[in-house]
Amino acid sequence: MMGVMSNSSASQAAPARAQEDFGWTLGVLVRNYQNSSGAVMGGFPHGARGYQVLVAVVGGELPNQLALAQHLGIDRTVMTYLIDDFVTAGLVERQLNPTDRRARIVVATARGGEALAELQRSMAQVEDVVLAALDAGEREVFRTLLRRVACHTPEPGSHDLGACAAVEQMLGGGGN
Amino acid sequence: MMGVMSNSSASQAAPARAQEDFGWTLGVLVRNYQNSSGAVMGGFPHGARGYQVLVAVVGGELPNQLALAQHLGIDRTVMTYLIDDFVTAGLVERQLNPTDRRARIVVATARGGEALAELQRSMAQVEDVVLAALDAGEREVFRTLLRRVACHTPEPGSHDLGACAAVEQMLGGGGN
DNA sequence: TCCGTATACGTTGTCATACAGACGATATTA
DNA sequence: TAATATCGTCTGTATGACAACGTATACGGA
Numbered sequence: 001m002m003g004v005m006s007n008s009s010a011s012q013a014a015p016a017r018a019q020e021d022f023g024w025t026l027g028v029l030v031r032n033y034q035n036s037s038g039a040v041m042g043g044f045p046h047g048a049r050g051y052q053v054l055v056a057v058v059g060g061e062l063p064n065q066l067a068l069a070q071h072l073g074i075d076r077t078v079m080t081y082l083i084d085d086f087v088t089a090g091l092v093e094r095q096l097n098p099t100d101r102r103a104r105i106v107v108a109t110a111r112g113g114e115a116l117a118e119l120q121r122s123m124a125q126v127e128d129v130v131l132a133a134l135d136a137g138e139r140e141v142f143r144t145l146l147r148r149v150a151c152h153t154p155e156p157g158s159h160d161l162g163a164c165a166a167v168e169q170m171l172g173g174g175g176n
Numbered sequence: 177m178m179g180v181m182s183n184s185s186a187s188q189a190a191p192a193r194a195q196e197d198f199g200w201t202l203g204v205l206v207r208n209y210q211n212s213s214g215a216v217m218g219g220f221p222h223g224a225r226g227y228q229v230l231v232a233v234v235g236g237e238l239p240n241q242l243a244l245a246q247h248l249g250i251d252r253t254v255m256t257y258l259i260d261d262f263v264t265a266g267l268v269e270r271q272l273n274p275t276d277r278r279a280r281i282v283v284a285t286a287r288g289g290e291a292l293a294e295l296q297r298s299m300a301q302v303e304d305v306v307l308a309a310l311d312a313g314e315r316e317v318f319r320t321l322l323r324r325v326a327c328h329t330p331e332p333g334s335h336d337l338g339a340c341a342a343v344e345q346m347l348g349g350g351g352n
Numbered sequence: 353t354c355c356g357t358a359t360a361c362g363t364t365g366t367c368a369t370a371c372a373g374a375c376g377a378t379a380t381t382a
Numbered sequence: 383t384a385a386t387a388t389c390g391t392c393t394g395t396a397t398g399a400c401a402a403c404g405t406a407t408a409c410g411g412a
Contacts, residue, residue, distance in 0.1 A: 016230075016231050016234040016235035016292055016293075016296065017235045018231055018232045018234075018235040018236035018238075018247070019235075019236075019323070019326075019327065019340050020323065021228065021231050021235075022209075022299075022303050022319060022322070023209065023213070023224055023227065023228050023231075023299070024228055024231065024232070024248070024326070025319075025322045025323050025325070025326035025327075026205070026206060026209060026322065026326075027228065027248065027249065028249070028325075028326035028329075029202070029322065029325055029326055030202060030206055031249045032329070033198075033199065033202060037199070048199060051199065052197065052199050052200055052203065055192050055194055055197050055199075055200065056194045056200070058192040059192035059193045059194040059195075059197075060194035060195075062194075071194070072200070072203070073203065073204070073207045116192055117192075120192065123198075123199070127198050130325070131325055132328060133324045133325050133327070133328030134321060134324065134325060138321055141317065141321065142318070142321045142322075142325070143198060143201075145310060145314055145317065145318045145321075146198070146201045146202065146205065146318075147195070147196065147201050148309045148310065149201070149204075149205055149306070149307055149309050149310065149318070150195075150200070150201035150202075150204035150205055151195065151201075151309070152308060152309030153204075153208070164195050
């Protein structure tokens with residue numbers, strides 16, 4: 001593929017420095033995030049992903065399980081037993097949607113809301129630990145850029161972004 | 177844990193907005209990165225992870241497979257068959273370390289180096305697509321912050337960081 | 353030198369997890 | 383009413399990670 005690469009300077013201009021690689025730095029961050037968050041949430045159903053499911057349930061205006069799954073990039077069959085476990089743990093409930101009885105509206109119980117609120121405090125600390133290399137201002141810059149990156153989807157339809165635009169506006173016009 | 181949370185304002189001050197969650201934005205970025213990179217590298221052995229292995233082989237000064245595995249956060253038994261597939265594909269070779277005959281030095285073949293150089297060009301484009309929401313300057317800021325986050329490990333020993341310090345210096349003193 | 357321990361790598365077996373496909377229930381449209 | 387699409391669930395399968403063990407080699411003390 002694309003044979004126009006015989007220019008020898010190309011491979012020398014990019015000497016494959018391992019610690020500069022974007023994918024590697026991204027992987028390290030994700031790993032640290034998962035390790036630290038996994039340590040924080042003790043018996044919480046599905047670790048960091050379960051936490052994000054609960055965040056989406058409480059915060060997002062997601063009408064059904066499928067929307068929830070697409071929002072998080074999870075297969076819909078996986079979402080089924082994820083929510084099963086949350087129901088078993090008494091954190092969420094499946095409610096019937098009166099206007100579409102195929103769909104299940106997933107709502108947090110009072111206990112789920114409390115658990116989430118507590119976890120969010122722990123997760124804020126986890127984020128600070130993971131981003132400890134940055135000072136407060138840099139952390140905010142990083143978070144803002146990351147949010148913009150996440151909300152701008154290269155391929156439309158891969159996840160919902162209507163709510164993103166709402167948040168952008170709400171936060172004051174989308175950063176610098 | 178940490179029962180000092182009866183303050184009711186806490187759960188209202190953090191209303192669990194799904195699109196602000198750090199973990200969610202991180203997940204979206206990783207997913208986009210993996211999807212886009214997976215589309216780019218056609219029959220490359222193990223997708224984005226295989227690419228990162230090759231980057232580490234060529235660029236990192238990693239003495240053996242174990243160091244390689246720890247650098248990437250991979251189990252050492254997984255690294256075995258990852259490298260097996262690279263050897264089969266003619267991209268790398270296992271060389272005996274004369275000073276420690278238990279260890280195998282993994283080096284890229286000429287073909288592996290060419291494949292990596294070509295892939296790195298494609299991956300640069302992938303990164304631009306994934307970070308398309310940012311302009312060039314913001315992209316550089318994001319990359320720099322991410323690199324600093326990755327090189328500052330919260331738990332020492334989780335991966336090597338000696339080389340990180342070297343890169344930081346090489347890039348001009350480690351950024352503001 | 354000899355012996356015990358530690359390390360690097362490989363292999364095997366086991367288990368979790370994601371995903372494809374099928375199915376029932378409901379909605380929508382012709 | 384009939385045909386088709388969608389939501390959620392269930393089942394089987396395959397991919398992948400990890401634990402445990404084995405082999406070869408290095409290191410350190412007796």
